[in-house]
Amino acid sequence: MTVFRKKDVSELIAHATPLKRTLRTWDLTFLGIGAIIGTGIFVLTGKGALTAGPGLSLSFLIAAVCCGFAGLCYAEFASMAPVAGSAYTYSYIAFGEIVAFIIGWDLILEYALGAxxxxVGWSGYFVNLLANLGIHLPAAITAAVGTTPGVTSYFNLPAFLIVILITWIISIGITQTKRVNDTMVLIKLTVIILFIVCTVWYVHPGNWHPFNPYGWYSFHNGTASGIIPAASIVFFSFIGFDAVSSSAEETINPSKTLPRGILMSLLISTVLYITMTLIMTGVVKYKVFAKYLNAPILAVLAQTGQTWLSIIxxxxxxxxxxxxxxVQLYGQSRISYxxxxxGLFPKMFGEVKPKYxxxxxxxxxxxxxxxxxAGLVNLNILSELVNIGTLTAFILVSAGVLWMRHAQPDLHRGFRAPGVPVTPIVAIAFCVMLVAGLNWETWVRFVVWLIISMFIYFGYSKRHSKLDREGEK
Amino acid sequence: MKYKRILVGVDGSPQADRAFNVGCSLAKVLAAKLYIVWVVNRDRGMESSFGVNEDFYRDQYAQVKDKLAPYTKKAADQGIDAETQALVGNVKVLLSKSFPAENKIDLIILGQTGRNVIGKLSIGSHSTYVLQNSDVDVLIVK
Structure with a gap:
């Protein structure tokens, strides 16, 4: 079957660049926290709270457990050859071309829609900041159609413009340095801790009742509700945690350090997330978040009246x-590269402009x-699609670890996931559960996305693949 | 003071090539060893999920290795004891600290980087960074 043709591991090793082992547990923990914390909690807690009520705190725990198991599998996957390439390149070795194509196509979905x-969340906080400064943008140009019930909106102009601006920055070759990144991690952590310290006093335990209004899984007004569907939504908050997993080749004593790094960064961020969720749903009734979908934290600060804090x-x-x-748009351009x-995509995407x-x-x-x-599509639809794409990629990766242990048990692995075959099976089970928690419309959209991918694969990629041309020689 | 081990950073730009020429003539006069280094800039700050950036760095690295060949030849033609290296990493840290430390470099020669205003604002000039942070002498070629 030519669609399952594979790349050879040894060919990849030949192009390896040696990496130095310098990272320890705390480096990894910081790396992981930096990648995890920030976006999900700023953007998706509103939607999560509407889906599960205060029980959202448990959703974070479920999502974190899923990430922990998937993270261990991904770490082995990423360390399988002495080169740390992308998940896409590895699935080319492990499963063959068509699976690699699907993973690549999933990652495009993750990065594009993730960005x-x-x-959209960026725009929510930006519009609020302008409002605090006395500049009021018309509601019609600050959100996509149908984002907030009862408000007419057409286009999210701030979101559109920030993506264009960042695209331009990336296209001319500017990247953020590690120092900028570290500073951002500190800023995000400071903001979160400041928020916790300043708002915990306003919690009314009465708001926590009922704690779990929709149970584990139920249907409410035609949408999946409860703790598991909310876990499927807030899974987004952990995207990026696998930054730790892909560092196996740079880690000192990875078999011990890597699981610790994954565990520590997930633990710390989950504790912060749960604390924040309990405060948010304790200060305001969870239903209030319907009006603050793009910037949920501001619902709390509007209630407590701390305008100064809302500016910070x-x-x-x-x-x-x-x-x-x-980072997301950067990853996007690199996976398409x-x-x-x-040869699976047209040459245009791989052309490197010499000047930049x-x-x-x-x-x-x-x-x-x-x-x-970002400008036209509602946040609800976007975030669920990102999650289904990423979860599918993790399912494929975990299955890949299982398969490679069976097919090529002697292959060099920089890191071996503990507890195989249990770990990958648990990871797959959790991912499937979270996929099941998403709304059926999301599955349909995802299936359509995959069908499009098959048209592209069989219509273009299969014939243009570099492996195809090598086969003819 | 006599320079024994000279590092010159190249990146294909005309400024860097001028730095390379200066490096060659100095190395020849001083009978010093010349390290010709081309760094593929890789920032930890841009790591994305599923390691998707890796393939790009790897390809850049392979290309840079090829692009270094003419430099090796030029230096050899002039009878200079030269070593060429392609490296992947943070360009500023590599050129200012790690490479000089590992190879006991005593002089770093760089071209004035040709960044535009926005580039300078956001990432700063590489040569300026090296000038300020290096422990050894730095020569900036205009």
């Missing part, structure tokens, strides 16, 4: 989210699509 989702939180959220959009290099050393055209192509999605 769009975050930019908005600035922190805007800065933090800007860097996240940057890889697919183009292998960036895949210029590909960056702009997906940047514009992402900007339009």
């Amino acid at each position: 769009a989702t975050v930019s 939180v908005s600035i922190g959220a805007i800065l933090g989210m800007t860097t996240v959009i940057l 890889s697919m183009s290099r292998d 050393q960036t895949p210029f055209k590909g960056t702009w192509f997906f940047g514009i699509i992402t900007a339009l999605a």
Whole structure:
């Protein structure tokens, strides 16, 4: 079957660049927290609270457990050859071309819509900040159609513009440095801790009753509600945690350090998330978040009347989210680059502009699509699609670990996930559960997305694949 | 004071090539060893999920290795004891600290980086950074 043709591991090793082992547990923990904290909590707690009530705190725990198991599997996957390539490249080795194509296509969904989702939240906090400064933008241009019930809106202009701006920055080859990144992590943590310290006094335990209004899983007004569906939504808050997993080759004593790093960063961020969720649902009744879907933290600060804090939180959220959009769009341009290099996408996406050393055209192509999605599509739809794409990728990766242990047990692994085959099976089970918690409309949209991918694969990629041409020689 | 081990950073720009030429003539006169280094900039701050950036860095690295060949030849033609290296990492840290420390470099030669105003604001000039942070002498070629 040519669709399952595979890349050879040894060919990849030949192009390896040696990495130095320098990272320890705390480096990994900080790396993980930096990647995790910030966006989800600033953007999706509102939707989560509407879905599960105060029980959302448990949803975070479920999502974190899922990430923990998936993270261990991904760590083995990423360390399988002595080169730490992308999940896409690895699935090319493990499963063959068609699965690699699907993973790449999923990751495009994750990055493009992830950036769009975050930019919608960015816009929510930006509009609020302007309002605090006395500048009021008309509601029609600050949200996509149908975002807030009872408010007429057409286009999210701030979200559209920030994506375009960041696309331009990436296209001319500017990246954020590690120092900027570390500063952002500190800003995000400070804002979150400041928020906790300043608002915990306003909690009315009465708001926590009923704690779990929709049970584990139920249907309410035609949408999936309860703790599990909310876990499926807030899974987004942990996206990026696998930054730790892909560092196996740079970690000192990875078999011990890596699980600790994953565990510590998930533990710390989950504690922060649960604390924040309990405060948020304790200060205001969870139903109030319907009016603050794009910027849920502001619902709490409107209740407590701390305008000064709302300005600080908005600035922190805007800065933090800007860097996240940057990283997401950057990843977007690089995954399309890889697919183009292998011949699965048109050459245009892989062309590197010599002056800037960036895949210029590909960056702009997906940047514009992402900007339009951010401007036109409602946050509800965007975030669920991101989650289903990422969860599917994790299912494939976990299955890949299982399969490779069976097919190539002697292959070099920089890190071996503990408890195989239980760990990958649990990871898959959790991912499937979270996928099941999403609304059926999301499944339909995702299936459509996959069908489109199959048209592209069989219509274009299969014939243009580099492996195809090598086969003819 | 006589320079024994000279580092010159190249990136394909005309400024860097001028720095390379200066490096060659100095190395020749001083009979010093010349390290010709091209760094593929990789920032920890831009790591994305599923390691999607890796393939790009790897390809850039392979290309840079090829692009270094003419430099190796030029230096060899002039009879200079030269070593060329392609590296992946944070360009500023590599050029100012780690590479000089590991190779006991005593002089760093760089071209004035040709960044525009926005580039300078957001990432700053590489040469300025090295000038300020390096422990050894730095020569900036205009």
